[in-house]
Amino acid sequence: MALLSTTDFPHQIVKTEGFAHKRIDLHSHTNCSDGSLSPQSLIDRAANFQIDVLAITDHDTVAGIDIAQKYIEEKKIPLKLITGIEISTAWQGFEIHIVGLNIDKENCDLQALIVKQQEAREQRAISMGEKLAKCGFSTVYADAKEMAGQGSITRAHFAKVLHQQGHVNTMQQAFDKYIGKKGSKGQRAYVKPNWCSIEEAVQAIHQAGGSAVMAHPIRYDLSAKWLRRLIVHFSEVAGDGLEVVLPQMNPEQRRKMLAYCEEYNLFSSMGSDFHYPNKWSDLGRNLTMPVGAKPVWAQWQ
Template identity: 30%
Template sequence: MRIDLHSHSSASDGTQPPADVVRRARERGLDVLALTDHDTVAGHPAAVEALPDGLTLVPGMELSCRRGGQSIHLLAYLFDPHEPRLLAECARIKQAREERARVTVERLTELGVPVTWEQVSSLAAGGAVGRPHIARAMVAAGAIAEPALAFTPQWIGTGGRAYVTRYALAPDRAVRLVRAAGGVPVLAHPKAAKRGYVVPDEWIAELAAVGLFGVEADHLDHDAYARQHIRALARDLDLAVTGSSDDHGELTGHRLGCETTAPEVYDRMTAEATGAKPITSQR
């Protein structure tokens, strides 16, 4: 069984519609896919509608968190999407995302980059607005050659000339919210040094103490040492270890299934969840 527990669609900052994501997942030989758009479940209905035979969908989301200025991402699986406190936080984060994007566009304009809010909003196509949409607009404007070049101090990388911070959840509170909604929380790419997402071991231990289920070890942003270190830490903290593609469509080279999660971990995750169940095609 091939299981990928981290993917994105155009409901947030992926480039493909949810229906295309699930179809590609099956074409890539996956049996289970989690759709984990940033701070939203808006892509789930379309993914379910297009779900091909042989593919199981795990409803999920990637929550934006921050501690001490450090960005932290928490994957949430099989939670009740209507749980009031979690729903309210997602709404607050969505509003903060839009406000941040508008201010970022203003700063880029001041720096001579001819991008507009209308361009960025169009690229988001009604989904959650993120910096990747701004990066794509910068490419279209001719300011940079590829989206990755936007995430530097020159532009919208952390601390950059046009960087704008925004509201995000404290990670311990996010873990508690996901658990209260019957979901299962997993820390995403905690040692992704090349993009600045390095979560200290002591923070991971604190999250384990309040209900963290697992840590994502097998991720393309983790080198061999990081993967080994995460596995050892997970053993010490009795955390599950997952593997995922973190696919964003064209932005990441259509890499669904490049990393996978062991079936026994998936079985543990689904057994713990009480907020929702995996979905198979009803056609």
């Protein structure tokens, strides 16, 4: 995948006066990380789904953004692209994802963190490949690396390869049997990641002029007590907002996330966390900002 010059699309402050009554999705992925669609195909799908505002938030990379923006301009697609990223962080033994929105992707602090994260990803992938080789799957690392191409290599690539090679019946089974964390040490090929802290991620996003949003708080398998601790910590390190709306959240979960935002003076965001076409979490699905929420884009005026 040929990348464009990093100066082709300089960072600009997004004017959000026209965001009212728009279809907005602030969390999506391309094949520059673990999504299945190219940046161009993702933009086509967003246009077909009548999305007005879309954020591309690939894991620890901004490689797809210039490609998508160039395509939007060439095809004259009426879609506002928000420059984003999803940064993996470590907190109390949990992997917590922080989304950066409306960032200057050329910012030196952000770029330095991306390099650090990519090195951690590569070392983790190598170690995971070694463990899988001991399980009898000698080519999985090489095949996962080829599948990732120039994009960020993730455990999803390993799961896809294990599934395609017939070692597991489903991708989820790859996590359950080999590469997922279950119990104190994880499964046979699980490798503990060496991610940055939440504070480092928030600081880098802020240095890049963006908003730091905690991705999918309901998915971390935390008790109510630990989730509150996480949100308190996120607020203390100057995090900006929570994803209060995801396609598969029930009304009670949305009310709870909105209550946390109100309690800790946080902004609200929403996104599909789109990775591949499916009926459960497709672009824009069930995304409506709750009444009374402070939308994260209010920061971008």
